[in-house]
Structure formats: C-alpha cells, structure tokens
C-alpha cells in the first residue's frame with residue numbers, strides 16, 4: 159500500500175490550484191448550509207432528501223430503469239415543492255447572507271443576568287411574557303410583525319415591556335445578543351394538536367417559533383407564574399432562576415459571537431427527574 163503522502167499526490171495528480179479552491183469553496187458552502195438548517199425543522203427534511211437520493215443513486219447503479227425514471231420525475235417536482243415549503247427558511251438564509259458583519263450579535267454575561275432577573279420578576283408577579291433569542295436563523299420576518307426597537311437588554315426595560323396595560327405587552331419580544339430589537343411580535347402558532355393541544359396561545363407561539371427556527375424561546379405563564387424554554391419544537395419543564403441561568407448560559411450566552419448555537423442539543427433540556435419533556439406536564443389550561 160502506498161504511503162498516504164504519495165496516495166494524496168496520485169489523487170491530486172493533474173489538479174490545479176483552482177480545482178482545489180473550487181472543492182474547498184463547495185465544502186464551505188455545504189457546511190454553511192448545514193449550519194443554517196441544523197436545529198430547524200429543515201434538518202429532518204434534509205435527512206429525507208438524503209435517503210431519497212441514496213435510493214435513486216442505487217436504482218441508477220443497479221439499472222432499475224422504471225424506479226429510477228419514477229424517482230427522477232418525483233425529484234424534479236419535489237424540488238419545486240421544497241422551494242414553496244421552505245420559503246421562510248430560504249428567505250432567512252438569504253437574509254443571513256446579506257446581514258452586515260460587525261453588528262452586535264454578541265451577548266454578554268450582564269445581558270444574561272438581566273434577562274434572567276426580568277424573567278424571575280415577571281414570573282413572581284404572574285405577568286405573562288414571551289421572549290425569543292435569535293441564534294443562527296434570522297428572526298427578521300417575525301420582528302417585522304411587531305414594533306422595531308433598538309435597546310440594550312435590561313431587567314427594568316423587559317419588565318416594563320410586559321407590564322399589564324403597557325402598549326407592547328401583547329405578543330413576543332425578540333432579542334439579538336444583548337439588544338432588544340422588536341416587541342409586540344406575532345410568532346407562528348404551533349397547531350395545538352397532540353401533546354400541546356392543552357396549552358394556550360402564548361406557549362404554542364413559543365413552541366411554534368422554536369419549531370421553525372433555532373431560536374431559544376422563553377415563556378412566563380401568566381396563569382402559573384412558571385418559566386420555561388421552548389427549543390426545537392418542544393417545551394421544556396418549569397425552571398427556577400438558577401436552572402434558567404444555566405440553560406441560557408449553555409444555549410446562548412457562552413461565547414460573545416453566539417457560536418455555542420452549534421452545540422445546541424436536538425431537543426430541549428430533559429425534565430430534572432429524567433422524564434421526557436412532552437407528556438410530563440400538568441395541564442396548562444383547564445381545557446385539558
């Protein structure tokens with residue numbers, strides 16, 4: 159067997175620097191595409207596409223003409239269907255590409271403390287709140303449904319936003335790093351079927367947004383004064399102040415550039431007792 163270096167030189171024989179650059183750029187684009195979809199519903203579809211492509215390739219290799227013709231036709235139509243189905247994600251991806259660098263996406267420890275303090279106070283007073291923290295998926299289209307702001311995250315400001323009778327208390331607030339960028343926003347509602355049918359609209363809006371994006375969405379229940387995190391389409395358990403800080407630290411505020419989003423678990427934190435998040439909850443509403 160030839161040594162690895164000579165194997166590499168044989169493989170690269172005839173390659174020009176331009177070809178290497180070409181391959182590196184394609185690898186970079188694929189990696190960036192992966193970063194955009196990981197943590198969103200698109201990742202499951204991506205897996206489905208890979209299985210589909212695998213079967214198609216096998217059909218081609220094995221010369222199964224009818225199957226390969228059929229899959230080829232479905233693939234062409236499926237491509238258009240995907241564009242329609244994932245229009246929000248595609249828009250978000252383009253928005254991300256066009257986003258100017260150097261904008262304040264950094265999140266400091268002070269912001270974390272202020273956010274957690276505001277959540278605790280809102281929960282103590284049973285004031286309902288809904289806060290989405292942007293990570294890789296831009297939340298611009300949801301921010302556009304509310305009132306645009308540009309304010310530093312501070313506990314008094316967040317409390318004032320959600321105070322009863324405050325003009326922007328209805329709807330969700332969006333944070334980008336240490337900035338509050340919008341309030342009074344409309345988030346996409348989880349359909350309220352299956353596990354989450356017993357929840358009210360605030361919680362279902364949190365779950366819905368976390369299903370479509372990789373945002374970390376915090377909810378304070380007006381009814382129970384509980385604090386929870388919705389992530390990747392699932393609602394986590396009730397948290398106390400230190401658990402909330404711990405979760406925020408690991409999900410969002412570890413690094414100033416929000417890089418830890420890459421380490422996001424596929425599902426929200428498990429119940430403290432190790433029970434699954436879904437189904438472990440007492441009904442949030444009397445309608446259960």
Ligand SMILES: Nc1ncnc2c1ncn2[C@@H]1O[C@H](COP(=O)(O)OP(=O)(O)OP(=O)(O)O)[C@@H](O)[C@H]1O
Pocket residue numbers: 286287288327328329330343344345346347357358359360361362363378379380381382442443
């Ligand atoms: N699609 C949405 N996007 C953002 N906020 C929403 C949305 N739908 C409802 N809300 C917010 O949720 C509030 C209603 O909460 P509701 O009582 O129905 O929910 P809940 O999940 O039972 O929460 P709580 O435990 O706080 O009562 C609305 O006043 C509004 O502020």
